[in-house]
Amino acid sequence: MPVLHRDASGFLLDGEPFRILSGGLHYFRVHPAQWADRLSKARLMGLNTIETYVPWNLHQPRPDTFRMDGALDLPRFLDLAAAEGLHVLLRPGPYICAEWEGGGLPSWLLTEPDIRLRSRDPRFLAAVDDYLAQLFTPLRSRLADRGGPVLAVQVENEYGAYGDDTAYLAHLAETLRRCGVDVPLFTCDQPADMERGALPGTLATVNFGSRSAEHLADVRGRQPDAPLMTTEFWIGWFDRWGGHHVVRPADQAARELDELLASGASVNLYMFHGGTNFGFTSGANDKHTYRPTVTSYDYDAPLDEAGDPTEKYTAFRDVIAKHTGVPAAPVPPHGPKLSLEGVELPESAGLLSCAPGFGAATPAERPLTMEELGQDFGFVQYETVLPDAGPALLEVERVRDRAQVFLDGQPVGVLERENHEHTLAFTVPRAGCVLTLLVENQGRVNYGPGIHDRKGLPGKVLLDGAELLGWSSRALPLDSLEGVPFTPTTVTPVGPTLHRGTFELSDTADTFLHLPGWTKGNAWINGFALGRYWSRGPQRSLYVPAPVLRTGRNEIVVLELHAAHRARTVSLRAAPDLGPTEE
Incomplete structure (x- = not known):
């Protein structure tokens, strides 16, 4: 049994000097x-x-x-x-x-x-x-x-x-x-x-x-x-x-x-x-400013x-x-890579409209945090009904971490924790309008006192200075996309939308998913969650491990939170784009 010991001279493994x-x-x-x-x-x-x-x-x-x-x-x-x-x-x-x-x-x-x-x-x-x-x-x-x-x-x-x-x-x-x-x-x-x-x-x-x-x-x-x-x-x-x-x-x-x-x-x-x-596993730092x-x-x-x-x-x-010496073997070669340009994603499903398929909403006087909903990763959809029409000022005490705001499903703005944003002005078109906030967990803080990082809307929400009460909170972990009602669409949807397409492979190898013209969201291949993409960079591609792919038909799903590429196409390329380096 190789037992490690130590003394002032270093480590000993089975009594023999050993350097880790x-x-x-x-x-x-x-x-x-x-x-x-x-x-x-x-x-x-x-x-x-x-x-x-x-x-x-x-x-x-x-x-x-x-x-x-x-x-x-x-x-x-x-x-x-x-x-x-x-x-x-x-x-x-x-x-x-x-x-x-x-x-x-x-x-x-x-x-x-x-x-x-x-x-x-x-x-x-x-x-x-x-x-x-x-x-x-x-x-x-x-x-x-x-x-x-x-x-x-x-x-x-x-x-x-x-x-x-x-x-x-x-x-x-x-x-x-x-x-x-x-x-x-x-x-x-x-x-x-x-x-x-x-x-x-x-x-x-x-x-x-x-x-x-x-x-x-x-x-x-x-x-x-x-x-x-x-x-x-x-x-x-x-x-x-x-x-x-x-x-x-x-x-x-x-x-x-x-x-x-x-x-x-x-x-x-x-x-x-x-x-x-x-x-959704990447973390974040917060030294007075949140950085995912x-x-x-x-x-x-x-x-x-x-x-x-x-x-x-x-x-x-x-x-x-x-x-200390190294094994008598050459440096391993690079593995094979595959490329496939212009993969089309012709089917779509609006995230907000199909949200009920991910689970029931929970009613409460105030918005519930992800933790209260028993949720680790993903998004929460918050909704409440606004009683009056006219100009309004929305104030959100804490945004954890990025809230897209909608009135009757139409986007009216974004509040980002990273930019210390809390208020949004808009006009409510009618009494009884539904206010929706789609809040993304961009990663719980992983360093320092900020690790007590509850997600969603962990605070008060005010409209024109009065607290908004009577909310529904729906967990959208997106840990499975089974049952999403994709349908062929000819017009590129705007707003949070799941897009799906397929591609054929005669062989598999590592590759990188590139999404030029897309804005922000997540991607899956054959149900495997690749991770987040964001046009702000620096990273502009997602690694696709060869074992995720299969010969024959493969499925790709992209959640775009804002605006997709006009042609709704993505590409698989042999090299990554991790962004510019600092000169």
């Missing part, structure tokens, strides 16, 4: 049919370990439901890593950040109006204890002390940037031990937060992307008798809607890695392969979003070869 050379690879951001390919490419670059977070919100979408199958089959992922000869660093949270929806915390926690997340609030700790118990029941046999690949398990995640309650961290560590986790535990924090986020008796590791010698010297001063380890060596970054595509030159990142390895430290590259925030993250998690990593080696892969492989 790890790379981030999140199984939940990669199609499961591609896990083995990505793991193999990690080994061929010279890595001996893989790091992954665990998204609590996907594994336990409801308090009484726990999933570990299909794309969430973590035991299978760990077994594939072991078969490839790779060890694993497991980071189960409960909080993971990761630019992931809510930092991985399940939305149902927020049904408690005053719950304090990431704290010793008894309600939070009870939920965490249950989660960890269910998670590690099938994972115990994958721990290194029982012959599995998991060398070490992280306690929380960058907690020092959020709080300083050592007793909270101690509770999590005790829970992990009760769950049978006998491998070493560790924490990770940015340099300035290490003291706040450390847990006595547990290895403290550091996260940074540059100035390796300086940061590692600081860690050595804090822990003179422990190995040096950076759990997140940032070799790229994530993108946000409305920004630019962030890249970091390969030669610069390779020089920093060389400096780090020359110190003798262990490392986890964040990320080795970023993958994709499929569906894009669908792609390419991260300018050694493996790009489609799993192809980049210039950074070769540069890092050369650095690793200099320090």
